Amino acid sequence: MGFFGRGKSDPEAGRRSLERQAMWEQALAQNRLPGFVADRLKGAASGAMPWMATMTPAELLVMRSHGIRPVATVTGTCALHYGFSWTRGHAEGWRTAAARLVEEAALCNANAVIDVKMRTTNLGLGSITDYTLVGTAVKIEGLPPSRHPVVTTVSAIEFARLLEAGIVPVNIVVGAHIEFLTNFRAGPLNTAAPVDDTMISLKNYDLSLLGNFLQHVRTQSMSDLRQHAREYGNGVLAPTHFSELQKIHSAAEGTRYLGRSIAIGTVVDTKARIDAPHSIMPIVDLRDSDDLSNCGNPHAFSIETGGNRVEMINVAF
Amino acid sequence: MNANPIPQHAVDRLKGLRNANHPGGIFTSDFSVNEFLLVRKAGFEPVGLCLGSCIYHVGIQYALWNSSREMEVLSQAMYSARELAMSRMREEAQSMGADGVIGVRLEVKRMEWNAHVLEFVAIGTGVVHATGHQGFKGVKGQPFTSDLSGQDFWTLLHAGYRPLEMVMGSCVYHVARQGALKSMANVGRNVELTNFSQALYDAREIAMERMQHEALQAGAEGVVGVDLHEGSHAWQPHIIEFFAVGTAVKPITTEQDASIIPDPQLVLSVNS
Structure with missing residues (x-):
């Protein structure tokens, strides 16, 4: 009897x-979760319903060996229209989604949410993105439910470690x-150190401005990242960061440069100088990795045709 | 059955008992979880992400179509822009009191709005020795720099070496084109284009020599993790940059006897 x-x-x-x-509409307006979601989460928490895990x-x-039990899959979503700034829109969208995720986790008496995946969907609606x-x-066995479960992108194995x-x-x-960088003045053409790149020059310059x-x-x-992290812990591991510089012309404002930067990271809370219990053993895996097996592939070369000549740049056998 | 090996202070934090008010401030780093663990295991603590950027206008240089030669203006631009980015990163590291910077990545981006303007970024994580050991500093007491990951850093220390400085060499080279007559003569035959072979060899050789020279200046014993790659940053065809980069290393005190370095254990993973 299927659905x-x-x-x-x-x-x-x-x-x-x-x-x-x-x-849903009512619940989102009141910053809480609809009844059926709460039922699913509470059911999973009490053991009345099967647990669900991405593990x-x-x-x-x-x-299991660390006394950690999966409870339920939890989510947080925020579809946001970013008006002024793509960068700040991103930051705000993620913060709201994270708060909703924590709310769901707290409902099912969890202590942590692990293996969190971050997704955005471009809905094709201009500047609306769904986070x-x-x-x-x-x-975690033996711990009372947390009011603010911790949230992390690390997988279960890394979490335990x-x-x-x-x-x-x-x-x-x-x-x-x-x-925006607006108040700069392009120097005369032959200054030793030009302010920006407006002039064409044959020479090498460090555009230090x-x-x-x-x-x-x-x-x-x-520092914005640190500011937000301060509330939770004493360190941030942030392997994801992105920044760029754009040059923008407009009749009203002339030439401006736009700099933007965003960093996403995991806050950690740790005591300095604590000794990890592991001993590390160097190993060599005898299974051939994909990289190695590609060595036998004779097709890793590129051919460029220029005029009537063929250049074989790099032939690996 | 409670073989729960989680330390008490971690349990307290999970319970929400201990609040996150650390007087010592907050560190940032672009380490992955495993890198973080291994760097701590090696006796170091991250202090902060160190960044250096340099936006550089690369000059213009022309070469005759039939000459193979180094494009000194471009070589110099690629080298000094990277050097500026690196030194700004090192300054940041020094200002936060780091002993060194590991996991350094050097990136080059071309600006959309001007093909002659390149952005060079050097990013890495500044680390300090957890018990304040001063012997790990780099050249002239400055923070050491290294492009090794946290994992490789641990392994390097256990092999009895310490990183000194990230060294590099760059050579931008113009490879001559062949005359039409010569090309015609080669139609349908396998011929080595010796002028090409020679030019590529020479350019690579120059880049490596420059890197080696830097390592010598730094007082290194050797260079590990050498990466040698070619690239073209939207220049005319036939202009190639050869770039060599690696970490100059030095034995920790005197070279360790090889017998005390643990042999790697051979394993065969059974899951596929």
Whole structure:
């Protein structure tokens, strides 16, 4: 008896769908979750419903050995229209989505949400982007439910390894900064150090004004990141950061440079100088990796045709 | 059955008992989880992300179509712009009191609005020795720099070496075109284009020599993780940059006896 067994459109189903939509609308307006979501989460928490986890069996093994139990899959979504700034829009969208994710996790008595995936969908509606976080809520044996479960993008195996080393990943944070550079004056054509790149020159120049400006924008976004992280922990691991400089012309404002920068990271809370219990053993895996097996592939060469000549640049056998 | 190996202070934080008020401020880093673990394991703590950027106008140089030669203006531009980005990064590291910078990446981006303007960025994580050991500083007491990952850093220290400085060499080269008569003569035959072979060899050789010279200046014993690659930054055809980069290293005190370095254990992973 499947859900889609009937083949015909069911008027009941249409009515139920409208009901659910109304409940979502009401819940989002009041900053809470609709009843059926709360039921699913509470059911999973009490064990009345099966748990759901994105973990692989290997991860499940490590979780079990560390007294960590999966509870439910939790999500947070925020579709946001970014008006003024793409960069700040990103930061705000993620922050709202993260807050909603935490709310769901708290409902199912979890202590942490791990393996959180960050997704955006471009809805094709101009400057509207949907920011979604999906993760697995877990409980740690012997701990009471947390009011603010910790949130992390790390996988179950890494989560366990971090906890063993006394490092708690606490939350996902976003730092962003956007700034225009307007008050600069292009120097005369033959100055030793031109201010920007407006003039064509045969010589090499360090455009230090622009370099320093971009450096400043990056520094600001990192300090924004630290500002938001301070609430949760004492360090940020942020392998994701992006920044760029654009040159913009407009009749009203003339030439301006736009610098923007965004960084996304995991806040960690840890004591300095704690000794991790692991001993590390160097190993060599005897299984051939994909990289190695490609060595036997004789087709890794490129051919460029220029005029009537063929250049074989790099032939690897 | 509670073989729960989680330390007490971590448990407290999970319970929300301990608040995150650390007086010592907050560190930032672009480490992955595993890098972070291994860097701590190696006895270092991250202090902050160090960035250096340099926006550079690259000059113009022409070469005769039939001459193979180095384009000194371009070589010099590529080298000094990277050097500026690196030194700005090192300054940041020094100002935050770091002993060194690891995981350094050097990126080159071309600005959309001007083909002659390149952005060079050097990014890495500044680290300090956890117990304040001063022996890990780089050249002239400045922070050391290295493009090695956290994992490779751990392994390097355990091999008995320490990083000194990220060294590099650059050579932009114009490879001569062939005359039409010569090309005609080669139609349908396998011929080595010796002028090409020679030019590519020479350019690569120059880049490596420059890198080696930098390592010598730094007082290194050797250079690990050498990466040698070719690139063209929207220049005319036949202009190629050869770039060599690596980490200059030095034995930690005197070279360790090889017998005390653990042999890697051979394993065969059974999951596929």
